Amino acid sequence: MEYVFLGGAGEVGASCLLVSVANRHILFDCGIRVNQTGDDALPDIELLKQRVSSLDAIFVSHAHADHIGALPHIHTAFPQTPIYTTEPTQSISVVMLADAVRLQTREENEDAIPLFTQETVDVTIEKMQILKNSEWIDLWEGWRVKMIRSGHVLGAVSILLDTPEGTYLYGGDISTFNQKTIDGLAQDEITGIQPDFMWSEATYGDGNHPARSTEEKKLAESVAAVVENGGSVLIPSFALGRAQEIILILRDAMISKNIPVFPVITDGLVNSICSVYETLTSHLGTRLQKFLKNSRQPLFYYKNFQKARMGEQEIICADGVPRCIIASSGMLTGGASVVYAKALAANEMNAIFLSGYQDAESPGRRLQELTQGDTLTFADGTSVDVNCQVERFSLSAHSDQEQLLSVIKQVDPKALALVHGEQNALSALHEKICKDYTVSCPANGEICERTAEPKFAVQITDTGVVMDGDIINSKLWTDFAEGKHQAVLKDGELIIRKAE
Numbered sequence: 001m002e003y004v005f006l007g008g009a010g011e012v013g014a015s016c017l018l019v020s021v022a023n024r025h026i027l028f029d030c031g032i033r034v035n036q037t038g039d040d041a042l043p044d045i046e047l048l049k050q051r052v053s054s055l056d057a058i059f060v061s062h063a064h065a066d067h068i069g070a071l072p073h074i075h076t077a078f079p080q081t082p083i084y085t086t087e088p089t090q091s092i093s094v095v096m097l098a099d100a101v102r103l104q105t106r107e108e109n110e111d112a113i114p115l116f117t118q119e120t121v122d123v124t125i126e127k128m129q130i131l132k133n134s135e136w137i138d139l140w141e142g143w144r145v146k147m148i149r150s151g152h153v154l155g156a157v158s159i160l161l162d163t164p165e166g167t168y169l170y171g172g173d174i175s176t177f178n179q180k181t182i183d184g185l186a187q188d189e190i191t192g193i194q195p196d197f198m199w200s201e202a203t204y205g206d207g208n209h210p211a212r213s214t215e216e217k218k219l220a221e222s223v224a225a226v227v228e229n230g231g232s233v234l235i236p237s238f239a240l241g242r243a244q245e246i247i248l249i250l251r252d253a254m255i256s257k258n259i260p261v262f263p264v265i266t267d268g269l270v271n272s273i274c275s276v277y278e279t280l281t282s283h284l285g286t287r288l289q290k291f292l293k294n295s296r297q298p299l300f301y302y303k304n305f306q307k308a309r310m311g312e313q314e315i316i317c318a319d320g321v322p323r324c325i326i327a328s329s330g331m332l333t334g335g336a337s338v339v340y341a342k343a344l345a346a347n348e349m350n351a352i353f354l355s356g357y358q359d360a361e362s363p364g365r366r367l368q369e370l371t372q373g374d375t376l377t378f379a380d381g382t383s384v385d386v387n388c389q390v391e392r393f394s395l396s397a398h399s400d401q402e403q404l405l406s407v408i409k410q411v412d413p414k415a416l417a418l419v420h421g422e423q424n425a426l427s428a429l430h431e432k433i434c435k436d437y438t439v440s441c442p443a444n445g446e447i448c449e450r451t452a453e454p455k456f457a458v459q460i461t462d463t464g465v466v467m468d469g470d471i472i473n474s475k476l477w478t479d480f481a482e483g484k485h486q487a488v489l490k491d492g493e494l495i496i497r498k499a500e
């Protein structure tokens with residue numbers, strides 16, 4: 001088995017993995033770097049074309065832009081290849097990719113991400129085949145695949161591939177814990193599967209999250225405190241996943257009277273994704289499904305909750321009503337959240353609460369790091385003085401270090417690679433597991449080979465190297481111990497050769 005990351009190794013963005021095994025070529029995900037423009041935003045499609053003339057299958061783990069944003073480009077390059085995913089991911093991809101087309105066609109974004117059209121999106125979506133979770137599906141002779149719920153966001157899966165040459169697990173983005181909208185990783189389905197290789201995300205490989213329920217309570221109470229004092233709160237939020245969580249956190253806190261009822265406005269792509277969630281109720285978390293059955297209320301609605309309509313932003317910014325605004329994008333890179341941030345940031349009665357991963361290059365990361373009174377510059381070049389309260393809440397939809405360690409332990413792969421993380425996160429997780437596992441942190445473009453385990457037993461004793469019962473002569477062993485010889489694993493065979 002040979003694999004190469006065309007993007008998404010040593011970084012969070014443009015996830016795209018090419019795996020070649022048993023004479024077939026498989027692609028896992030094909031995303032973009034959301035804060036880059038032009039070709040820099042894309043995975044290395046040229047390298048892909050150099051390495052393969054055809055692709056047998058594309059698997060899509062979930063509908064975040066860093067996993068599907070370049071799918072139309074790939075579909076254009078490989079129009080015959082079937083794209084396998086889950087029902088929610090297909091439905092959400094329709095909205096996410098249409099939004100990408102809308103952004104690209106805006107004049108100020110002329111030289112942003114290379115264009116694809118709505119027609120290309122339509123044919124890409126048509127090529128998608130829906131696979132059910134938790135079931136082995138036959139692909140070709142000796143090949144089968146299983147989608148395993150990975151938590152994270154609605155429709156997200158880890159993908160287990162059984163091939164004539166071994167079993168491989170592509171973890172995708174993982175949350176082991178239940179969230180308000182969805183249940184966590186289906187742990188019973190990954191326990192003890194011992195694949196020949198696993199690719200694991202490591203977004204938060206360098207730290208542990210505070211207790212989820214404490215953080216949710218803190219967020220709700222902090223928002224309520226600002227609103228009670230006459231200010232407004234902006235929560236820039238990822239349109240997919242995070243925004244829906246925050247709406248339900250506020251709603252649940254109001255229903256249980258932990259905080260008073262106040263107006264909540266949602267805006268941007270958030271609203272379109274909420275509408276898709278509303279059509280996919282059978283995929284929602286067990287607790288939420290029960291609540292919906294009993295309450296018979298709309299999914300993301302409570303007394304004073306409102307979806308902003310087109311052109312309403314100026315009125316909302318100017319009317320002075322204290323409220324909470326949940327708007328995309330989550331890293332303040334563009335969209336409705338930037339409009340509200342510009343209107344709210346200068347007033348110290350207001351607040352901006354960040355709620356998740358902030359890319360190193362994003363305005364959200366800069367906001368998180370600046371001090372009160374500093375100036376924040378947005379992607380369009382405009383800037384604003386930041387006098388409002390800025391706080392960060394940890395509501396990540398990714399597992400933290402401890403949770404990732406337990407997943408790896410449960411899966412118990414024969415070897416694994418850590419990806420989808422910044423360098424320090426990758427190193428920290430690597431450090432934690434390198435004693436117990438064969439583990440690497442590959443780079444983008446690096447061709448990695450995974451040979452099968454050697455078929456013979458090798459044992460190193462005080463007197464020599466024992467291979468299948470025969471002791472290699474003690475002269476060789478002395479040379480070996482003195483570093484004159486070294487053992488190298490090549491094509492599944494252990495070779496003892498002169499040290500270089």
Ligand SMILES: [Zn+2]
Binds near residue numbers: 062064152173
């Ligand atoms: Zn994701």
Ligand SMILES: [Zn+2]
Binds near residue numbers: 064173
């Ligand atoms: Zn991701």
